[in-house]
Amino acid sequence: MSKRQVAVPGHWKSVKSLSHENAVRVPVDRAVAKAVEDVVQKTWPQQLAGQGRDAAGISCAATIEVITVEQIENSHLYSKYENTRKEFCARATKGTARKPSYPKVTSDSNEQPVLTSKQLMSQLDEQLIPDINEYFIFHGAPQKHVQAILNQGIDTRLSGKGMFGKGAYFCENSMKADQYADDINNRTSGPHSMFLCKVILGHSHIAKAPANDLSRPPCLHHGTGACSCLPSEFYNSVMGTHRDGGQRLLFREFIIYEQSQVYPAYLITYERK
Numbered sequence: 001m002s003k004r005q006v007a008v009p010g011h012w013k014s015v016k017s018l019s020h021e022n023a024v025r026v027p028v029d030r031a032v033a034k035a036v037e038d039v040v041q042k043t044w045p046q047q048l049a050g051q052g053r054d055a056a057g058i059s060c061a062a063t064i065e066v067i068t069v070e071q072i073e074n075s076h077l078y079s080k081y082e083n084t085r086k087e088f089c090a091r092a093t094k095g096t097a098r099k100p101s102y103p104k105v106t107s108d109s110n111e112q113p114v115l116t117s118k119q120l121m122s123q124l125d126e127q128l129i130p131d132i133n134e135y136f137i138f139h140g141a142p143q144k145h146v147q148a149i150l151n152q153g154i155d156t157r158l159s160g161k162g163m164f165g166k167g168a169y170f171c172e173n174s175m176k177a178d179q180y181a182d183d184i185n186n187r188t189s190g191p192h193s194m195f196l197c198k199v200i201l202g203h204s205h206i207a208k209a210p211a212n213d214l215s216r217p218p219c220l221h222h223g224t225g226a227c228s229c230l231p232s233e234f235y236n237s238v239m240g241t242h243r244d245g246g247q248r249l250l251f252r253e254f255i256i257y258e259q260s261q262v263y264p265a266y267l268i269t270y271e272r273k
C-alpha cells in the first residue's frame with residue numbers, strides 16, 4: 001500500500017482528512033469514557049499506593065478520579081503510526097506459529113501478559129493487532145508537556161536517559177503513569193493528565209537489569225554494541241522488569257526508541273483522591 005492510502009479512523013469526529021494540520025482534542029462519548037475509565041481503575045493497584053521511589057510525595061493518593069477523556073485527532077502522527085504498523089504487519093507474516101516474528105512477552109515464562117491487553121481489546125472500539133504486539137499502554141506527562149505531545153507526539157529525541165536508556169517510557173498501570181504527572185520534588189494539586197497510547201512493541205527485549213546506555217533496542221545477536229546486522233535482527237522495544245541489584249520493579253516499564261511506534265490516542269484528565 002502506498003502512504004497515501006492511509007485514511008483517518010472512522011470514529012474521529014473533527015479531523016476528517018490527512019491534510020488537516022492541527023491536533024484536536026475531542027470529548028469521547030459515554031461508552032468510550034467508561035471503557036477508558038475502567039482501564040484506569042483496574043490498573044490502579046491501591047495496595048501499592050505510595051510505594052516505590054517514584055511515588056515520593058504522592059503517598060496520599062489512594063485512588064484516582066477521572067474527570068474527562070478526550071480522543072486525540074492528529075492526522076500527521078496517525079499517518080506515521082499507521083505506516084509503521086503496516087511495515088510491522090508485513091514482517092509479522094514472515095514468522096511462523098513456532099517462531100513468530102514478534103513473540104509475546106510471555107515467551108519468558110516469568111512474565112505475565114500485558115495487563116491492559118485483555119480489558120481493552122473488548123471494550124474499546126479500536127483495532128489492535130496482537131501479532132505485532134500492539135497495545136494500549138499509559139504515558140504519564142507533566143501538564144507543561146501536554147500540548148507538545150498533542151501537536152508533536154512523544155518525541156524520543158527529547159528523552160532523557162532513564163533506567164532503560166533514551167526512549168519513550170510507557171506503563172501498564174495507571175498508577176505508574178501518575179507518578180510522572182508532576183515533578184517528584186514539587187507535587188501539585190492537579191488536575192493532572194496521562195495519555196493512553198497505542199504502542200507497537202513488536203519483539204520486546206526483556207531487560208532484567210537496568211540498561212541506561214540504550215538509545216535503540218538491542219540487536220538479537222550482539223546486544224547493545226555497534227554491529228552491521230539488518231534492521232530485522234534487532235528488537236523493537238524493551239520491557240524493563242528489574243532494577244539494580246536484581247530486585248523486581250513494582251511496575252514493568254515499556255520503552256520504544258522510535259517515535260513512529262506510538263500514537264497518543266486518549267488524553268485522560270484526572271485528580272488524585
Ligand SMILES: [Zn+2]
Nearest residue numbers: 219222227229
Ligand atoms: Zn548485531
